[in-house]
Amino acid sequence: VITFTTDFGTSDWFVGVMKGVALGIAPRARLVDITHDIRPGDVRGGAFALMAVCRYFPAGTVHVAVVDPGVGSQRRAIAVQTQHAFFVGPDNGVLSWALNREKVESIRQIENTTYFLKPLSRTFHGRDVFAPVAAHLQRGVSLKSLGRELHDYCRIPWPDPKVGPGQLRGEIVYVDRFGNGITNLEARPAAADSSARGEGRGIATRLDPRWLGKGAGTACVVTGRRKVHFTLAEFYAAVPPGEPVAVPGSSGFLELALNGGSAATQFGIEIGDEVIVS
Amino acid sequence: VITFTTDFGTSDWFVGVMKGVALGIAPRARLVDITHDIRPGDVRGGAFALMAVCRYFPAGTVHVAVVDPGVGSQRRAIAVQTQHAFFVGPDNGVLSWALNREKVESIRQIENTTYFLKPLSRTFHGRDVFAPVAAHLQRGVSLKSLGRELHDYCRIPWPDPKVGPGQLRGEIVYVDRFGNGITNLEARPAAADSSARGEGRGIATRLDPRWLGKGAGTACVVTGRRKVHFTLAEFYAAVPPGEPVAVPGSSGFLELALNGGSAATQFGIEIGDEVIVS
């Protein structure tokens, strides 16, 4: 399996041509689109999407992420092997939130032009570098043949929540298509197995599951315009239609939603808005 | 083959992650997107899309439809086996228009957690329930192992057209990307084989094919704003550019169109508008 996470959109041919290149090299690869609608140049959006999906793919999957405003400049390209998967992309942090949760085994700079498409453009490394390198990895080319070993990768700082007495302070890190505001506050359903693979970030920043249900707690988001209170609950329809609700979202974080509507549109929620749970 | 019809959009990772889960279970499954741009929560839109496509897929295809505003609440999840295919989704009617045209063999409640992803979220059953169950069905798991037998599924009422002397009264049930208003009036091209698999809904509500061509009949749509007359014809370009035309659409229903433009934009056509053919 090779996955693609990009800001290329789907209105042009950019994604299709990457797949053509990949299938020319690895005819049996299964190609899966994560999304191509990351906002142009939004490296954090790409990092979040990749983090949200990579654990759900079979072992050995090659994940390609191309949100690459610096294409053609001196920014490095990297390939990373973890215990579970491979990651390929520009070394600008787009891979980092996913890698933070994986057991990294090897990091290589992508520089061996043997595995590139020629002629190499300076504006479309998705087609000329990342797609062919991913396809070669899928076919069994070793990571070390791609280039020199590196000891680290560029990291985008994860906004760590702050813990106070009976309170957690975090922020909105992603707004999805339903208008749900996803926070940086870890929250899992009561029944969740908290010992799942490599996901622990310290219990102190986790939402106490007892706060969910029976109106035992609320989340409050502070937008540029105002403060809004969300009832903590287990699922969207736990509150009446049109009511704000905060639920443990499917990506493992507390999500601020509107049952049957868009919290983002209704309340003007944006990335970076402060969220206080008490 | 496994197909996906959802309201998840393609700007986030929701569809990609469903595919990752499915490929982890059924590595050889062929995954096909029907559409992910059903309006959020529009169960009828999802039902229409699924009805329009399912007969065109190979026997044994597993169709997954997730338009599921009640996710996490007490709404049931069901899996249905028909003579031709499998259907998996919430029991809220999204499967019903497709099932009405199939020969149903067995209906089961999806409740055996053996086939779910764990931990089970309460906000994303597409990933945790429907994708893995579909993949297990594709691999040959029997329908009966999923849960208890049910005797019926939730049905969305199909708006039956009314037949008068020399007249049919129906309504707009779907507006497509070209701005064509699809009606609930069955209409097939003259040459069409009306004995095709399980499609009969009674000849009385069918459009008489003799009405098409040579201006023998017109369709009239009554929008909130006004009445518009459409010439009945066999294909869009049968009228001059910019002219309204009503044709037997590819989904088997009369379609109100504008040759070279959008009838929906031009005339304000909306779902539910009355259509009179005479």
Added chain:
Amino acid sequence: VITFTTDFGTSDWFVGVMKGVALGIAPRARLVDITHDIRPGDVRGGAFALMAVCRYFPAGTVHVAVVDPGVGSQRRAIAVQTQHAFFVGPDNGVLSWALNREKVESIRQIENTTYFLKPLSRTFHGRDVFAPVAAHLQRGVSLKSLGRELHDYCRIPWPDPKVGPGQLRGEIVYVDRFGNGITNLEARPAAADSSARGEGRGIATRLDPRWLGKGAGTACVVTGRRKVHFTLAEFYAAVPPGEPVAVPGSSGFLELALNGGSAATQFGIEIGDEVIVS
């Protein structure tokens, strides 16, 4: 491999149903979307996308292009075999820019209904004609069994640039999702292998690679509103953020861009705007 380039959008089921039909005939075919967001009826947009991708796909790929405002009328449908690939679509020019760069071996009218879906609609030949014919070709059906031989295909005139002393005059032929204006002026990076397969259009209309870099030349676009100067360079980030830059684009043509922004939005660039390089 079968590729699809259409104006069907992805909000309805049109693309999904084409794939269902194709997989019913050719269960092992790999299906790749180029794009479905060609503007409705924009035959030139489809022609440009197909031209930009086809050389990157493996030998034997079947390319289906359906931008087909005349569907159901007397317009011909054609299938073309080139040294490298197959092309299937309406004979309205949508295939022509790709075919101009290929070595054409045989052109056939698609008329043998044996390979069509029945009943044949008059509004959706993508599903009923082009998808099944492509799938049969992929399975090895010979081109000549599809219908009578043709000696040419409908061509959309390519806007040839004009060469003056130390100057090239061209125009904008495509605007992509990043807001880059792609011109009809051929331009390749300095290192590019100019003898690549069949791509030569005469060196006189090529951009001199020495003009790139060190501010040795500029491109000037004349929009309806004003004249804008773009620095010629090798890649977007060669100029400061927010500055206009003209680079040899990945599709082989000079591209007018804004580093970190949308040149189309900023300067109102549209298809047909004149571009002067000196």
